[in-house]
Amino acid sequence: MKFLYVLVSTNNDTYAEQAFVSITSLRMHNKDAFISLLVDNKTDKNFDERKFKLKELVNETTVIAFEESTSQMERSRQLKTRMRNLVRGDFLFIDCDTIICENLASIFKCEHNLAAVADTHIEFVNSAIYKRTCDIFKKVNKHKLPIEKFYFNSGILFVKECSENVDFFNKWNELWNLYKARNNIYQDQISLAFANMELKFPISELSGIWNCQIQYGMNYFANAKILHYFATVGFEYGNFKKQILLSLKETGVLTEDYLLEIKEPKHGFPSPHLVISGNDYIFFHYFRLFNYHLKRIFKPFK
Secondary structure (H helix, E strand, C coil), X not given: CEEEEEECCCCCCCHHHHHHHXXXXXXXXXXXXXXXXXXXXXXXXXXXXXXXXXXXXXXXEEEECCCCCCCHHHHHHHHHHHHHHCCCCCEEEXXXXXXXXXXXXXXXXXXXXXXXXXXXXXXXXXXXXXXXXXXHHHHHCCCCCCCCCCCEEEEEEEECCCHHHHHHHXXXXXXXXXXXXXXXXXXXXXXXXXXXXXXXXXXXXXXHHHCEECCCXXXXXXXXXXXXXXXXXXXXXXXXXXXXXXXXXXXXXXXXXXXXXXXXHHHCCCCCCCCCCHHHHHHXXXXXXXXXXXXXXXXXXX
């Protein structure tokens, strides 16, 4: 069972801390997991400056060198869109901003070559992100919407080792580079959607339990195997976005209390906490976006 993490990180962010917490949770529930870490040369060199020993948690580390001038974002996207062709074997790719809740062995019984979970856990036309995502799609191609039914989230990907996936990841990387240069689009999911369309939609749908995007997927929460808490505007999930990561950066260790939170992550909601759904959520979603972008105006009222 190979689980793959892609990491590009410096001392100025908490991506390495996120990876450490996620891998720790994976080890708690999957004792025999083979964990592969794909990093750039700067991140690999930076490990020596960290107080925590991330590389001791993994089974293999693959280091890819880039030109010194290559930005952190580009390093990350280049590794992610090429990952199938940089490591061997079938794998489950897991984003760093995740918490593993259960044993994941059953994913390797998946019959599909390439599979992912729907972004926002809903058909694309009904999604809260439909309009703004379509606006980005139109920058790439005014005449084609690259969606068959779902806009797939790239945070969890089941990927078999086969020639079809080699071709897919070559296309994904090719389109990411093209859209970055031509349209100034850096999101990897945009190029993922167009690669899926150009290759006649080879991505199959996984159940939302494999990538429970907490803000959108409470109906999958109870049975979720992986929680994807991600840096959504205005959204907080327990300590996983702040306290645990900052404490780990400062001390290099996870306290017993934090380890308990990581082992039982479904208790991570702060109080008070509201569950908002349906049309109420659409209103809430855009209000929070508005509040985020005008936070200086709203700050006195918080």
